[in-house]
Amino acid sequence: MIPLAEAQQRILPPQLVFSDAIKYYLQSKNRLLILGFNATLTEPVDTPGRRGGDQIKEMELKLHPELKGPLKMLCSDPNTTVVVLSGSKCSVLDNNFGEFDMWLAAENGMFLRSTKGKWMTTMPEHLNMDWVDSVKHVFENFTARTPRSHFERRKTSLVWNYKYAAIEFGRLQARDMLQHLWTGPIANSSVDVVQGSRSVEMRAVGVTKGAAIERILGEIVHSKAICTPIDYVLCMGHFLGKDEDVYTFFDPEFSSETMGIPTTKVCDAMKLANEKRQTPKLPSSRSNSKSQGKSQQCGPNSVKKSINGASGNRRRSSSENISWNVLDLKKENYFSCAVGRTRTNARYLLNTSDDVVLFLKEMAEAFFQNL
Numbered sequence: 217m218i219p220l221a222e223a224q225q226r227i228l229p230p231q232l233v234f235s236d237a238i239k240y241y242l243q244s245k246n247r248l249l250i251l252g253f254n255a256t257l258t259e260p261v262d263t264p265g266r267r268g269g270d271q272i273k274e275m276e277l278k279l280h281p282e283l284k285g286p287l288k289m290l291c292s293d294p295n296t297t298v299v300v301l302s303g304s305k306c307s308v309l310d311n312n313f314g315e316f317d318m319w320l321a322a323e324n325g326m327f328l329r330s331t332k333g334k335w336m337t338t339m340p341e342h343l344n345m346d347w348v349d350s351v352k353h354v355f356e357n358f359t360a361r362t363p364r365s366h367f368e369r370r371k372t373s374l375v376w377n378y379k380y381a382a383i384e385f386g387r388l389q390a391r392d393m394l395q396h397l398w399t400g401p402i403a404n405s406s407v408d409v410v411q412g413s414r415s416v417e418m419r420a421v422g423v424t425k426g427a428a429i430e431r432i433l434g435e436i437v438h439s440k441a442i443c444t445p446i447d448y449v450l451c452m453g454h455f456l457g458k459d460e461d462v463y464t465f466f467d468p469e470f471s472s473e474t475m476g477i478p479t480t481k482v483c484d485a486m487k488l489a490n491e492k493r494q495t496p497k498l499p500s501s502r503s504n505s506k507s508q509g510k511s512q513q514c515g516p517n518s519v520k521k522s523i524n525g526a527s528g529n530r531r532r533s534s535s536e537n538i539s540w541n542v543l544d545l546k547k548e549n550y551f552s553c554a555v556g557r558t559r560t561n562a563r564y565l566l567n568t569s570d571d572v573v574l575f576l577k578e579m580a581e582a583f584f585q586n587l
């Protein structure tokens with residue numbers, strides 16, 4: 217086992233070897249593919265023709281057009297579960313992935329739906345959102361004085377993004393903004409600051425992709441009534457440091473036990489899902505933000521109940537009847553891969569989303585040949 221601190225100082229991970237990842241994928245019986253969205257499944261920002269418009273709207277995240285075919289193919293496999301796990305809002309994922317048979321995990325996993333069902337929330341109760349109004353105010357000011365920057369209000373976070381602004385000026389503004397926030401609005405607040413290379417994000421404490429994956433898995437396993445343990449996991453994304461916990465969640469090398477450990481984690485997740493199911497609740501509305509207080513709906517397929525999203529009918533929890541062995545992951549069957557980032561706990565690297573396209577094309581092709 218590698219202690220976390222030591223592992224974080226590891227030298228550069230190797231590039232993902234497509235043929236290895238695909239070989240083990242083909243050999244496995246029940247696969248889980250967890251994919252980030254921004255800068256993983258999107259076109260690179262610097263693609264000719266993408267940059268230059270004055271409208272930030274033109275820059276809304278869009279699925280790389282060449283990925284439609286491969287994704288469709290991979291999602292059609294009953295033995296493969298595909299999850300897009302993103303910081304984006306539900307509506308953004310709906311627009312880009314609604315046509316595929318997959319799972320969507322929006323806002324870093326705080327909202328979840330199978331594209332055949334409705335949104336539900338996996339949010340822990342009592343998320344503190346008291347900081348939102350004062351931070352929003354600061355974000356608005358900085359957006360106004362930083363041309364081509366914009367900010368996005370999500371249900372569990374606020375993101376100020378300057379990736380289309382003059383970069384040096386954006387950086388200075390970001391530093392200024394953080395100083396301002398730390399000495400004022402968030403000085404005594406319980407909020408996580410997540411700094412990207414071109415963004416500043418404030419999140420409710422505890423909102424990370426790794427924290428959410430447990431609950432997401434619980435839901436998926438329950439919904440699919442999984443009988444064959446998941447024996448292959450690919451987790452690929454351009455995730456910020458805070459979200460790297462999703463890579464380590466599955467990694468036997470980061471676990472305190474031995475091989476196949478995540479089983480216990482998923483057991484906990486499933487128990488949690490069951491407990492929630494027994495006391496369906498609306499998501500926490502403790503926020504003092506007006507929009508939060510009014511509604512917790514997420515996109516057209518609004519959240520009706522916290523967990524029993526689909527129709528409100530409570531099936532007997534299938535997870536009570538299936539084995540706890542939902543994950544049987546050997547070290548060689550786990551592929552975590554950071555896209556466009558090098559300081560990472562992921563095992564492998566890919567440089568850009570163009571490489572992701574090549575990889576998923578090859579994987580889909582191999583699946584098709586193997587039918």
Ligand SMILES: O=P(O)(O)OC[C@H]1O[C@H](O[C@H]2O[C@H](CO)[C@@H](O)[C@H](O)[C@H]2O)[C@H](O)[C@@H](O)[C@@H]1O
Binds near residue numbers: 302379414417453
């Ligand atoms: O959550 P995803 O949809 O998979 O997206 C990954 C991350 O994208 C965003 O961060 C990236 O872009 C920022 C500029 O827009 C940049 O500052 C950051 O360094 C990049 O990693 C988003 O802000 C993150 O929350 C997502 O995790």
